[in-house]
Amino acid sequence: MKKTVAILIAGPTASGKSALAHALAEQLSGIVINADSMQVYRELRILTARPSEAEAGAVTYRLYGHVPGDEAYSAARYADEVRIALAEARAAEKLPIVVGGTGLYFKALLEGLSPIPPIPAEIRTRWREAAVEQGAASLHAQLAARDPVMAARLRPSDPQRIVRALEVLEATGVSLAQWQEVPGEPVIQLDDALPLVVSPPREVLRQRIDARFDAMIEEGAIEEVRALAHLGLDPDLPLMRALGVRPLMDMLAGRVNATEAAEGAKAESRQYAKRQTTWLKSNMSAWKWQDTQDMQSLPRQLCDFIKA
Structure with missing residues (x-):
């Protein structure tokens, strides 16, 4: 065996x-x-x-x-x-x-x-602060306007994943949904x-x-x-x-x-x-x-x- x-x-x-x-x-x-x-x-x-x-x-x-x-x-x-x-x-x-x-x-x-590049600290910090100040629902609406495919996969009440999607999109110019397709x-x-x-x-x-x-x-x-x-x-x-x-x-x-x-x-x-x-x-x-x-x-x- x-x-x-x-x-x-x-x-x-x-x-x-x-x-x-x-x-x-x-x-x-x-x-x-x-x-x-x-x-x-x-x-x-x-x-x-x-x-x-x-x-x-x-x-x-x-x-x-x-x-x-x-x-x-x-x-x-x-x-x-x-x-x-x-x-x-x-x-x-x-x-x-x-x-x-x-x-x-x-x-x-x-x-x-997926091999997502490291996110710069200033981008990560900015979106985390935005989540606290604006709330998850507001950030989800912003994500839906910029990346509707990824937004459709996330609950509007899930700030951690919404922030992740936004920071990846800003840092790489590519949707997290596309990154997730890379083995x-x-x-x-x-x-x-x-x-x-x-x-x-x-x-x-x-x-x-x-x-x-x-x-x-x-x-x-x-x-x-x-x-x-x-x-x-x-x-x-x-x-x-x-x-x-x-x-x-x-x-x-x-x-x-x-x-x-x-x-x-x-x-x-x-x-x-x-x-x-x-x-x-x-x-x-x-x-x-x-x-x-x-x-x-x-x-x-x-x-x-x-x-x-």
Whole structure:
């Protein structure tokens, strides 16, 4: 059997994929590499379900909690950093285990990103300031006038992607839609990896989501969000859209009670998990799907498969 150079584990939130990655890393002398767009941020360890201190002490983790929340982390930066993390794992003769639920990060890993030139800092800054001053809807209207094809692909309420489209258009004179048609360079070939999707039955996933949020509250998620609120970050930053932040912010501001906040956070997570599952079925149907009915034996089965 062809040697596995990496394990890729995708799945919806609360599916158990991180626990599987940790177990495999312990048994296969692996390094766990993040592919979750919220777990890169420093401020929310509990609410984004980053590895605990005990887990991080038992297994090597990369690309977790290394970005301050006042930055907008990008897929392009992820592609650069994951190349380095994979090279470090190979140099240490460790098996890379990439795990997360952000589809764009897996696409960057397996397909590469379009070779868009670096955007000059002054252009980037100007459009970000315009987003704050004018709002996303106004910028979307400007984009629609200059680049209707790209504007049609974006929601008027998505300032980060609208700003990206405008800055690319200004800096390069070419629509982001056209750049996206230029193939990138893959970081990993899918044929060299063991690609897994962890996908519990819907009702099991619903129960896991609810139980995990309750555990997060017990662990200190409210205090974590209170500290985040005190930072006064721009509400349009990616970190501020992390699951659970808005309901807990509303609770801290007295707009809802604790029960309403918990129900809102759980509903938010369930809706997100549904969208993730739909995306995974559309884009990763050829991967090996695991329903996690027997999570205790699954790591051993996979280890046996890899070592065969």
